[in-house]
Amino acid sequence: MELLINTVLLGLLGITAIAILMTRHLFVATMLSGGYSLTSAALLVSLDAVDVAFTEAAVGAGVSTVLMLGTLTLTRRREKVQKEFRWSPLLVVTVTGALLIYGTVDMPAFGDPNAPALLHIVPEYIAGTRDDIQIPNIVTAILASYRGYDTLGETAVIFTAGVGVLLLLGRRREEDEEAGTRRPERDA
Amino acid sequence: MLELFLAKYNYWIVILLMMIGLYVVVARGNLVKKIIGLNVFQTSVFVMYISLGKVAGGxxxxxxxxxxxxxxxxxxVLILTAIVVGVxxxxxxxxxxxxxxxxxxxxxDDEIEEIERQDMAGDLEGRRR
Known part of the structure; x- marks a missing residue:
């Protein structure tokens, strides 16, 4: 049953991704990408990653979609259709995909309880969470304690991105006020 | 044969999704569409990592x-960090x-390139005068 849900949700993700590729309307693409995030959150629940699913549903499906809708109101809704079809992107993508699929040959089977990644440090984290940290959620214990520096680095990245967005979008208003008018837009 | 297919099914579909995202980033000229493609790519990587951690019956x-x-x-834990960095x-x-x-x-991006080319030609013209 679990396997069936997994298979169906992955298929849904595939259909959504192809729809995103095909549509020329950016609003439709944005909504589909929100749906893609939400479907992947459902898939993450079936793969036992409840914390990740929570974050993906809130941040991936929620915040990203809002940001994109905001951008669409400031720019255009429609994508230009390119006239000639170029082969080079398709070639690059096919070769990369083939190499990645070749790479999966050596990977442990899906759901393998003896996968190397499971045997190295994870048992120590689980035992440590039970005996030393004593909170029920192992993911929280690793995130905030064993891998606390990762989270500190993540905060630094978000701060940098926030400063970047403010500099990009905030500076132009000062310039406009100094010049008295907005810069004339150049139309192609 | 079916066993092999089921053992790798998750990875293969995820690779397919990643390549669709990569194709959108490379082949589409619209900048918003490129970022949507990047999101598709990112989410596929998340699913790949979580699939690797899944234990049957766990x-x-x-x-x-x-x-x-x-x-x-x-x-x-790694993907929790990656989601926030992705946003x-x-x-x-x-x-x-x-x-x-x-x-x-x-x-x-092709129109931007065209404007840049005209600008450059205009600059050269101005310098010659």
């Missing part, structure tokens, strides 16, 4: 005192798109 890594077979919690890059990318639209009046 449960979510929360201590209950009864069931002691958990899926690997380490990829969950940070999306926000920064979209801010750049808005800025490009203000400077050039378009978000199609």
């Amino acid at each position: 449960t979510a890594p929360v201590l209950t005192g009864k069931n002691e077979l958990f899926s690997n919690p380490l990829p969950h 940070a890059t999306t926000a920064l990318g979209l801010a750049i798109v808005v800025r490009v639209r203000e400077a050039y009046g378009t978000i199609e």
